[in-house]
Amino acid sequence: MSLSLKIENVWKSYNREPVLKGCTYSFDKGGIYALMGQNGSGKSTLLRICSMIEKPDKGIVSYISAGNVLEQDISLKRKITLVLPTVGVFNDSVYRNVAYGLKIRGIPYKEIRERVCNILELVKLTHKKDQHALTLSSGETQRVGIARALIIKPEMLFLDEPTASVDTANTKIIEDVIPEMKSRGITIILTTHDQLQAKRLADQLLIVKDGKLING
Amino acid sequence: MEFLLISFSKAVSLVLGFDRELLHISLLSLKVSGLALIIATATGLPVAALLGLKKIPFRGLLVSIFNTLMGLPPVVVGLFVYLLLSRSGPLGFLGLLYTPSAMITAQTILSFPIIVSLCHAAIVGVDPVIRQASLTLGATEAQVAAAIIREARYGIMSGIIAGFGRVMAEIGAILIVGGNIAGYTRVMTTTIALETDKGNFELALALGIILLGLSLIINAVLHLVQKKGTIKR
Numbered sequence: 001m002s003l004s005l006k007i008e009n010v011w012k013s014y015n016r017e018p019v020l021k022g023c024t025y026s027f028d029k030g031g032i033y034a035l036m037g038q039n040g041s042g043k044s045t046l047l048r049i050c051s052m053i054e055k056p057d058k059g060i061v062s063y064i065s066a067g068n069v070l071e072q073d074i075s076l077k078r079k080i081t082l083v084l085p086t087v088g089v090f091n092d093s094v095y096r097n098v099a100y101g102l103k104i105r106g107i108p109y110k111e112i113r114e115r116v117c118n119i120l121e122l123v124k125l126t127h128k129k130d131q132h133a134l135t136l137s138s139g140e141t142q143r144v145g146i147a148r149a150l151i152i153k154p155e156m157l158f159l160d161e162p163t164a165s166v167d168t169a170n171t172k173i174i175e176d177v178i179p180e181m182k183s184r185g186i187t188i189i190l191t192t193h194d195q196l197q198a199k200r201l202a203d204q205l206l207i208v209k210d211g212k213l214i215n216g
Numbered sequence: 217m218e219f220l221l222i223s224f225s226k227a228v229s230l231v232l233g234f235d236r237e238l239l240h241i242s243l244l245s246l247k248v249s250g251l252a253l254i255i256a257t258a259t260g261l262p263v264a265a266l267l268g269l270k271k272i273p274f275r276g277l278l279v280s281i282f283n284t285l286m287g288l289p290p291v292v293v294g295l296f297v298y299l300l301l302s303r304s305g306p307l308g309f310l311g312l313l314y315t316p317s318a319m320i321t322a323q324t325i326l327s328f329p330i331i332v333s334l335c336h337a338a339i340v341g342v343d344p345v346i347r348q349a350s351l352t353l354g355a356t357e358a359q360v361a362a363a364i365i366r367e368a369r370y371g372i373m374s375g376i377i378a379g380f381g382r383v384m385a386e387i388g389a390i391l392i393v394g395g396n397i398a399g400y401t402r403v404m405t406t407t408i409a410l411e412t413d414k415g416n417f418e419l420a421l422a423l424g425i426i427l428l429g430l431s432l433i434i435n436a437v438l439h440l441v442q443k444k445g446t447i448k449r
Binding site for chain 1: 343345346348349350351352353354355356359363366367370445
């Protein structure tokens with residue numbers, strides 16, 4: 001069911017400035033990994049490359065299921081998802097935002113409604129269902145992003161600074177959701193600047209330093 | 217002053233009395249401009265999407281050309297369509313000159329660059345994070361494009377409404393290619409010009425009232441659309 005991810009010698013540069021200089025690691029299925037590192041160290045770049053919305057300049061990113069390397073097609077892309085730090089909510093209601101991933105997969109309307117209600121309950125946003133997503137607070141927006149990702153039942157989830165610029169109450173809700181996702185067999189890779197949070201949530205702490213990925 | 221007041225009161229009674237000629241002229245105007253707008257939107261929106269979403273050669277140049285064409289003088293468009301459709305023109309065999317079809321063609325040409333430019337601006341104005349968010353949720357390229365266009369919907373609607381405003385108030389092109397034939401190609405703007413020349417101010421004023429009313433409705437809709445698209449954060 002769950003995916004594992006292997007990255008080998010991944011390089012990435014922006015404007016000829018190398019950010020990642022040969023990252024290699026194997027992320028086992030079902031674990032929670034926390035990536036730490038200074039601003040601009042390449043954590044978010046690594047997540048975007050792993051979630052296939054960006055291509056590495058060099059190196060290999062492989063997804064493995066039942067011992068087989070999977071082809072990087074739309075079917076694989078629909079098993080993984082990344083929650084961006086800015087989320088990027090659509091100019092629409094919370095309900096429609098959360099339902100988006102199911103709608104593009106052609107899920108029947110009745111099932112969408114049921115699943116949206118369940119997920120909104122998990123992230124404690126049921127009362128905001130009909131509210132316009134652009135009017136939410138940053139903490140609520142982040143929870144919409146997580147709900148939108150979780151509803152598609154991903155096998156691997158990337159969270160890019162899920163609690164940055166979020167207050168304590170919202171951080172608590174998000175932190176409670178993460179172990180719940182793990183219990184569903186989802187492999188989670190998150191970035192954070194909060195060392196205590198990383199220790200609280202992650203099975204494995206990793207550090208991105210000088211363009212390399214090292215055990216923390 | 218008295219003359220103005222008399223003309224105005226007669227014009228109002230023509231409007232309120234649903235004068236048959238007035239109604240026919242108004243409906244023809246709406247039909248011509250409405251059809252022109254539908255054609256311009258059906259062709260202009262895909263062009264705007266292509267320019268806004270795909271990296272095609274000479275994209276910047278094409279956008280600049282469409283922006284420039286937004287200010288196309290209607291009489292020049294009228295002359296161009298006239299030359300195309302006149303008996304000796306390349307499309308003369310179609311026999312479309314002095315018909316509503318010729319007027320629709322001219323107005324389509326006039327509104328097409330407006331639709332392309334304003335819809336393109338709306339599409340490129342969408343936050344790039346929307347594209348990334350759609351991709352992370354498993355959208356295909358076509359679904360990403362649809363999400364971006366949906367996000368730009370209020371700007372797109374504003375563009376379409378602006379195009380409609382432009383063609384409804386236009387006179388130069390349709391006068392040249394339509395010929396202002398009573399009961400056939402005579403629309404609001406051409407009638408106002410003609411009746412003013414004849415000194416028949418009642419009908420001209422009555423049509424002016426309707427045209428202003430339509431303008432008011434278009435602007436009110438535009439305002440509502442823009443207000444809906446601007447959510448307070």
